[in-house]
Amino acid sequence: MVYETDSDVPATFPVIDISLLSSEDELQKLSSILSSCGCFQAIGHGIPVEFLDKVREVAQQFFALPDEEKQKCLRAPNEAEGYGDDLVVSDDQLKDCCKRLILGVFPEHQRRMNLWPEQPTDFGETLHEYALKIRSVINGLSKAMARSLKLEENSFLNQFGDCPAMGARLNFYPPCPRPEVFGAKAHLDRSGVAVLLQDKEVEGLQVLVDGTWHMVPVIPHALVVNLGGLMQVMTNGMFKSPLHRVLSNATKFRMSVTVFDEPEEEREIGPVDHLVNHTRPRLYRSIRNFAAFNYECFQKGKNSLEELRIPLIPEFAG
Numbered sequence: 001m002v003y004e005t006d007s008d009v010p011a012t013f014p015v016i017d018i019s020l021l022s023s024e025d026e027l028q029k030l031s032s033i034l035s036s037c038g039c040f041q042a043i044g045h046g047i048p049v050e051f052l053d054k055v056r057e058v059a060q061q062f063f064a065l066p067d068e069e070k071q072k073c074l075r076a077p078n079e080a081e082g083y084g085d086d087l088v089v090s091d092d093q094l095k096d097c098c099k100r101l102i103l104g105v106f107p108e109h110q111r112r113m114n115l116w117p118e119q120p121t122d123f124g125e126t127l128h129e130y131a132l133k134i135r136s137v138i139n140g141l142s143k144a145m146a147r148s149l150k151l152e153e154n155s156f157l158n159q160f161g162d163c164p165a166m167g168a169r170l171n172f173y174p175p176c177p178r179p180e181v182f183g184a185k186a187h188l189d190r191s192g193v194a195v196l197l198q199d200k201e202v203e204g205l206q207v208l209v210d211g212t213w214h215m216v217p218v219i220p221h222a223l224v225v226n227l228g229g230l231m232q233v234m235t236n237g238m239f240k241s242p243l244h245r246v247l248s249n250a251t252k253f254r255m256s257v258t259v260f261d262e263p264e265e266e267r268e269i270g271p272v273d274h275l276v277n278h279t280r281p282r283l284y285r286s287i288r289n290f291a292a293f294n295y296e297c298f299q300k301g302k303n304s305l306e307e308l309r310i311p312l313i314p315e316f317a318g
């Protein structure tokens, strides 16, 4: 795919004060941003700046450990969780310049504790508390998104079940002198909603909007909210899940922490009934285990949402 040249428009990258989402104006702003871009910076989230710094600090302390200590959390081949870099899937693969620690946080009884770092000693409690706070941000957003589309406010949360999962991805991007190598190649997130705590100083995340890559500027106390593919499916395409990528940086390292929600295991997710009607036909098939499907499509260079799309019947096509 060919995209237009990069564009850098920090001043216009959308920011939403999510403490104001009880107001109709802010709700309309939310729905207009999610219908066009699928990504924004959230302020007014209520998480103290000191705690965001604490999360950054434990992540940084983990990545600064000697290799043999980090290897204790090593991801096994073909497993999703643990510490490491890209899975090797082909000989000509250009690996991302990134080390990741991927952990399931909820449900708690499914945690793979052998992969959770012992150092720093407050890593576990900090990630636990952070994921609880992000769950509450995501739940509030999910209800606001439903209201903004004139749906019952639990329309999306109900699909994810009583015991939805939450995962965390800690990303460490070392300096990389080769600009053709990405920190993270263009991808769609597998979640309903992903909330990203960016590096405080170094930017690198870009989001594709209308064929142009936009750099997400650094706002140290903001959280980047990015819709995953499941939200595009549930809204029957009303809201967008954007392709995004991370550029590598020749001289500086960068770090980010992503926390995301996922449905209860084996839940089938599809467009909400009220968003399918005669003028807006059903756009997507329902799917179980979107995470695996999304990853498989990514490896094959395909777009998972395009693969799930139901071809329009001629009555609607014109």
Ligand SMILES: O=C(O)CCC(=O)C(=O)O
Pocket (backbone or CB within 6 Å): 169, 171, 184, 189, 194, 196, 198, 204, 205, 244, 246, 255, 256, 258
């Ligand atoms: O590091 C970033 O800014 C983006 C990370 C990301 O896209 C992800 O964790 O899915």
Ligand SMILES: [Fe+2]
Pocket (backbone or CB within 6 Å): 187, 188, 189, 244
């Ligand atoms: Fe992502």
